[in-house]
Amino acid sequence: MAPVVRIVGLTAVLVGHCALFLPWAGAMHEADHRFTVDGYVCGSDGKPVAETEVLVKDTRITVGATVYTDVGGYYKTTLHLHNDNVGDPLLIEAGKDRQERKIEFNPKDRESERGLRVNFGAGCVPVETAGSPVWVYYGLGLGAAAIAAVVGRRLVRQWGKNHGGGKGSKKKREGR
Numbered sequence: 001m002a003p004v005v006r007i008v009g010l011t012a013v014l015v016g017h018c019a020l021f022l023p024w025a026g027a028m029h030e031a032d033h034r035f036t037v038d039g040y041v042c043g044s045d046g047k048p049v050a051e052t053e054v055l056v057k058d059t060r061i062t063v064g065a066t067v068y069t070d071v072g073g074y075y076k077t078t079l080h081l082h083n084d085n086v087g088d089p090l091l092i093e094a095g096k097d098r099q100e101r102k103i104e105f106n107p108k109d110r111e112s113e114r115g116l117r118v119n120f121g122a123g124c125v126p127v128e129t130a131g132s133p134v135w136v137y138y139g140l141g142l143g144a145a146a147i148a149a150v151v152g153r154r155l156v157r158q159w160g161k162n163h164g165g166g167k168g169s170k171k172k173r174e175g176r
Contacts, residue, residue, distance in 0.1 A: 048073025
């Protein structure tokens with residue numbers, strides 16, 4: 001039973017650290033190479049359409065991605081593009097609908113996020129809960145990390161006290 005408590009404690013610490021550093025793992029490229037295309041796909045009634053395949057493609061260099069909408073009709077994909085891709089034709093297809101745009105951004109701005117919002121459907125109204133602000137994920141990650149670290153540390157200390165480990169344990173054994 002005691003090794004189980006120790007494993008649970010160490011696992012809690014590990015999960016806490018993973019939750020803490022998970023938001024940074026999402027950065028696929030530097031901002032000057034990322035081009036994000038996102039939007040909503042809605043039906044003729046203005047309601048979101050889930051599980052719709054969306055193709056986003058730079059047709060000049062044939063770089064693209066296929067994603068699916070979530071329950072709120074929201075999709076998002078990121079392409080790896082360079083400064084010389086400014087002005088390239090961009091094809092976005094959602095089901096039978098198709099839109100053509102041009103890739104536009106300021107090549108001198110190497111820090112701002114580059115992207116484009118493309119919506120499909122009549123009267124498409126974004127669902128407010130579809131995309132949560134990033135700070136929510138950071139806050140949840142930090143909170144989970146703190147809780148896991150405290151719980152893990154207490155479990156490991158408790159296991160050490162119950163099994164002769166911890167401060168003064170050598171003195172206790174010598175005094176027996």
